[in-house]
Amino acid sequence: MSVTTWGWLIIAFPLAGSVLIGLLFRVLPAKAAGWIGTLAIALAFACSIGALLAMLGHPAEEREFANTLYDYAGAAGIPFDLGIYVDQLSVFMALVVTGVSMLIHLYSLAYMGSDAGYRRFFSFLNFFVFSMLLLVLAGNYVLLIVGWAFVGFASYALISFWYRRRTATAAGMKAFVINVIGDIGLMFAAILLIKEIGVSDYGSVFERAPEAFTTNEWTIVAICLLLMLGAFAKSAQAPLHTWLADAMEGPTPVSALIHAATMVTAGVYLIARSYPLFTLAPTAADIAAFVGLFTLLMAATIALAVTDLKRIIAFSTMSQIGYMIVGVSIGAYSAGLFHLMTHAFFKALLFMAAGSVIAAMAAVQDIDRMRGFRRAMPFTSAAMIAGALALAGFPGTSGFFSKDEILAFAATRGGMYWIFAVGGYIGAILTAFYSFRIVFRVVYGEPCEEARELEQGHIHHGEPINPATGEREDTDVGFPGPEHHIAEREWPMKVAMAVLAFGALFGGLIQIPGVTDVLESFLEPVFAASPIAAGVHVSTTDAYIGLAVGGICSLLGIGAAFYMYMVAPGSTVRLRDRFGRLHDFLFNRWYFDELIDALVYRPVVACGRFASGTFERVVVDGIVRGTSDGVGGLGTVVRTAQSGFVRFYALLVVVGLAVLGLYFLLAAS
Amino acid sequence: MGTTWYLVLSALLFAIGAGGVLIRRNPLVILLCLELMLNSANLALLAFGRHLGNADAQVFAMIVMVVAACEVVVGLGLIVAMYRRRIPLDVDENRGLRG
Amino acid sequence: MEQVAFFAGAIGALGGAIAVIALRNPFYSVLALVVHLFSLAGLFLLLHAEFVAAAQVVVYAGAVMVLYVFVAAYIGGFEEPLWDAIPGQRILAPLVAGALFVELSIAVLGSGLKSLGSEGEVIPIGFGSPEAVGRLMLERFLIPFEAASLLLLIAAVGAVVLAGRRPEPEGRVDREGMV
Numbered sequence: 001m002s003v004t005t006w007g008w009l010i011i012a013f014p015l016a017g018s019v020l021i022g023l024l025f026r027v028l029p030a031k032a033a034g035w036i037g038t039l040a041i042a043l044a045f046a047c048s049i050g051a052l053l054a055m056l057g058h059p060a061e062e063r064e065f066a067n068t069l070y071d072y073a074g075a076a077g078i079p080f081d082l083g084i085y086v087d088q089l090s091v092f093m094a095l096v097v098t099g100v101s102m103l104i105h106l107y108s109l110a111y112m113g114s115d116a117g118y119r120r121f122f123s124f125l126n127f128f129v130f131s132m133l134l135l136v137l138a139g140n141y142v143l144l145i146v147g148w149a150f151v152g153f154a155s156y157a158l159i160s161f162w163y164r165r166r167t168a169t170a171a172g173m174k175a176f177v178i179n180v181i182g183d184i185g186l187m188f189a190a191i192l193l194i195k196e197i198g199v200s201d202y203g204s205v206f207e208r209a210p211e212a213f214t215t216n217e218w219t220i221v222a223i224c225l226l227l228m229l230g231a232f233a234k235s236a237q238a239p240l241h242t243w244l245a246d247a248m249e250g251p252t253p254v255s256a257l258i259h260a261a262t263m264v265t266a267g268v269y270l271i272a273r274s275y276p277l278f279t280l281a282p283t284a285a286d287i288a289a290f291v292g293l294f295t296l297l298m299a300a301t302i303a304l305a306v307t308d309l310k311r312i313i314a315f316s317t318m319s320q321i322g323y324m325i326v327g328v329s330i331g332a333y334s335a336g337l338f339h340l341m342t343h344a345f346f347k348a349l350l351f352m353a354a355g356s357v358i359a360a361m362a363a364v365q366d367i368d369r370m371r372g373f374r375r376a377m378p379f380t381s382a383a384m385i386a387g388a389l390a391l392a393g394f395p396g397t398s399g400f401f402s403k404d405e406i407l408a409f410a411a412t413r414g415g416m417y418w419i420f421a422v423g424g425y426i427g428a429i430l431t432a433f434y435s436f437r438i439v440f441r442v443v444y445g446e447p448c449e450e451a452r453e454l455e456q457g458h459i460h461h462g463e464p465i466n467p468a469t470g471e472r473e474d475t476d477v478g479f480p481g482p483e484h485h486i487a488e489r490e491w492p493m494k495v496a497m498a499v500l501a502f503g504a505l506f507g508g509l510i511q512i513p514g515v516t517d518v519l520e521s522f523l524e525p526v527f528a529a530s531p532i533a534a535g536v537h538v539s540t541t542d543a544y545i546g547l548a549v550g551g552i553c554s555l556l557g558i559g560a561a562f563y564m565y566m567v568a569p570g571s572t573v574r575l576r577d578r579f580g581r582l583h584d585f586l587f588n589r590w591y592f593d594e595l596i597d598a599l600v601y602r603p604v605v606a607c608g609r610f611a612s613g614t615f616e617r618v619v620v621d622g623i624v625r626g627t628s629d630g631v632g633g634l635g636t637v638v639r640t641a642q643s644g645f646v647r648f649y650a651l652l653v654v655v656g657l658a659v660l661g662l663y664f665l666l667a668a669s
Numbered sequence: 670m671g672t673t674w675y676l677v678l679s680a681l682l683f684a685i686g687a688g689g690v691l692i693r694r695n696p697l698v699i700l701l702c703l704e705l706m707l708n709s710a711n712l713a714l715l716a717f718g719r720h721l722g723n724a725d726a727q728v729f730a731m732i733v734m735v736v737a738a739c740e741v742v743v744g745l746g747l748i749v750a751m752y753r754r755r756i757p758l759d760v761d762e763n764r765g766l767r768g
Numbered sequence: 769m770e771q772v773a774f775f776a777g778a779i780g781a782l783g784g785a786i787a788v789i790a791l792r793n794p795f796y797s798v799l800a801l802v803v804h805l806f807s808l809a810g811l812f813l814l815l816h817a818e819f820v821a822a823a824q825v826v827v828y829a830g831a832v833m834v835l836y837v838f839v840a841a842y843i844g845g846f847e848e849p850l851w852d853a854i855p856g857q858r859i860l861a862p863l864v865a866g867a868l869f870v871e872l873s874i875a876v877l878g879s880g881l882k883s884l885g886s887e888g889e890v891i892p893i894g895f896g897s898p899e900a901v902g903r904l905m906l907e908r909f910l911i912p913f914e915a916a917s918l919l920l921l922i923a924a925v926g927a928v929v930l931a932g933r934r935p936e937p938e939g940r941v942d943r944e945g946m947v
Contacts, residue, residue: 644764688865689789722889
């Protein structure tokens with residue numbers, strides 16, 4: 001089968017799964033829905049492998065395939081078609097997305113087991129995977145926007161999955177609104193692109209772009225900045241990042257899939273895919289890189305202070321995506337994408353482990369209350385440690401190789417780009433620290449009450465509460481179910497976590513500089529036209545130096561965490577008290593929410609109030625009422641002719657007749 | 670007698686009928702004045718018919734008579750109904766349809 | 769001879785018309801109209817419309833006027849108040865009617881139809897006879913004839929519906945004539 005046929009199948013299976021579960025949700029038994037969903041994604045994964053194998057049958061330079069199902073150019077008036085574009089980049093993204101999604105579906109089979117909305121969950125989850133695959137396989141910018149928008153919707157639907165929880169629905173709306181801002185940027189970018197070049201499919205755009213634009217011409221810079229707006233909203237980079245922390249209101253598998261492994265990486269994919277445009281607008285690329293660096297550092301510092309387990313991991317995601325954005329903006333395309341893949345593995349793993357721990361804690365997410373789970377949940381603890389090691393970039397793990405490759409590239413590029421290398425390494429120290437903050441708090445130490453209960457053999461059952469506000473809830477439809485599922489007792493969760501742990505720990509082996517280089521050589525032809533990739537070659541020596549520095553950074557971070565949590569417990573508390581103001585600043589997430597509230601929300605609401613209160617009441621209503629009053633007044637004047645007297649009407653008739661007669665007489669004479 | 674005489678007479682009768690409609694308040698008398706007007710029209714019709722030697726005018730006049738009869742029937746029915754319901758038989762009193 | 773007949777008929781018609789609008793008692797007005805109709809029938813005879821004249825006497829003065837007489841008797845007399853509800857109607861009405869008459873006269877007298885002064889065409893024998901009118905009605909004017917009969921039917925039904933007794937309580941009547 002041809003590569004593009006595999007491509008269409010990749011998209012078709014999750015869509016079919018979603019529609020099937022959605023249509024049959026009343027008659028389908030719960031577990032069946034889960035298996036259908038998982039099977040759909042497994043089939044999509046198999047098709048991705050099929051596409052890869054079919055692609056490998058072609059020589060390296062000729063691995064770009066486009067295929068169109070229907071051309072809308074005539075009907076819609078703009079040049080786009082229902083077409084996919086399968087090259088190494090798309091296949092890579094499809095493999096990552098379907099692979100990780102398949103494992104998360106497996107995990108959710110057990111984790112969401114007692115939820116009343118089980119079938120709805122799998123339908124939405126399948127729909128999300130379909131949209132994400134549509135996004136990465138789309139062949140033109142317009143279809144990309146379609147996939148982009150669907151992904152945004154799926155994210156909203158899944159964040160607000162427990163829809164009777166007010167915090168969840170508020171978080172869903174916040175995520176959607178911020179994503180829409182990004183969508184607007186993306187749409188304007190596409191409009192500008194079509195206006196300037198006249199086509200929207202990737203092949204033609206990238207071909208014609210160098211002729212249509214001069215470097216750093218304001219149109220191409222504007223297009224790239226607008227693309228970045230979309231990318232930053234979707235990938236939660238500053239200042240459009242405030243939604244990601246709140247998005248943790250969704251169920252843990254959702255956080256794992258959408259807000260760690262796949263959706264938030266859509267921005268990275270967009271920048272990587274549009275690299276010819278960014279090559280023509282180096283200013284925009286540099287701005288993107290700096291935003292990524294800023295987010296990287298900001299999120300890492302926040303992760304040091306917040307106490308909700310899922311939020312720590314969310315800020316960690318933000319930070320790591322900052323690395324990826326830096327990577328694809330400065331030209332380290334394959335390195336950035338490699339980090340995307342490894343991040344998907346270890347971040348999903350961390351979320352899964354966190355889900356297990358939170359289940360054991362009866363839905364409490366506060367890290368201050370969790371301690372010492374290593375005896376009660378050995379498997380989960382091991383998974384958590386594996387994920388944290390990879391996140392911290394411990395030598396030998398996948399994160400080690402991927403993260404440091406980006407930084408080595410930055411260092412090699414030289415000049416201004418040393419800032420990224422230095423900032424990245426500082427970020428690496430912070431990353432290592434906070435990842436092991438989690439580990440040492442949750443896994444080690446004296447077992448907390450819930451852990452001790454679990455050691456005895458039963459999961460702690462508290463009152464069903466909202467972890468954010470602490471208020472009591474129901475366990476019916478629209479709320480989390482009454483039972484909690486931990487990895488030790490559910491084999492699907494175990495299998496998924498084991499596979500991901502393997503990938504997190506050993507996934508880096510495919511891209512050891514100088515030794516394997518599998519990924520880089522695979523992706524190289526995609527970015528062959530980039531002058532940066534052609535001009536900057538990281539020599540093997542430099543790469544190993546970079547790796548060494550990265551390894552030292554990670555060990556430093558782990559060591560510091562070990563000291564502060566294990567050797568000298570209480571030192572963090574003393575630090576917090578000493579630097580109270582700094583801690584508050586970090587704990588309140590750099591006050592970004594308050595900033596947006598003051599800068600954006602309040603003025604808009606004031607405008608709205610003005611519009612509805614004053615403008616609407618005085619101007620619009622005034623015009624409408626004035627018109628109606630005028631007409632009414634005119635009517636009152638005319639009304640006097642309707643006196644009700646028949647003889648008066650008859651008089652008018654005769655007068656009219658006389659006047660007519662007079663007219664005709666005069667006309668005839 | 671020339672046709673002019675008949676036509677002038679017809680015009681005079683028509684004007685008298687119109688004046689009657691405008692002046693009188695009893696609906697019955699108003700209907701009578703309407704009859705005056707209709708008959709004056711008939712006279713004019715027949716005068717012209719005789720003048721042109723065309724008997725179509727006479728058929729026309731018959732039809733006018735039929736229409737007048739219908740109108741009288743309905744009008745008188747109305748007046749009887751009004752009288753039965755004790756509505757005052759005065760067109761000036763009955764101005765419920767004023768705007 | 770013809771002039772005498774014409775003036776007799778004309779005076780009768782005019783007198784009847786003026787009596788209709790001037791007499792206070794509606795019953796007398798009805799009788800005046802009957803006189804007017806008879807005079808008009810005479811004038812019709814002068815115009816060689818024999819059948820129409822006969823129909824005028826039999827149908828119009830005979831049946832329709834009898835209907836009027838019945839209703840006038842049923843309703844009874846009714847004194848019209850002297851004051852006028854519509855300001856100016858008493859003055860305007862005669863004025864407007866007069867203006868109408870003047871215009872029509874000017875139209876007739878001053879028209880370019882000079883031949884109006886004469887007697888007109890030569891009338892064939894049997895011009896206004898029932899046979900001639902009947903033939904016209906059934907040949908050329910069949911459809912208007914049938915339509916007129918339909919109209920009569922509808923009017924009759926309408927009158928029955930309007931004036932028929934209805935089982936309603938008779939209520940008070942307010943000033944505006946609403947029950």
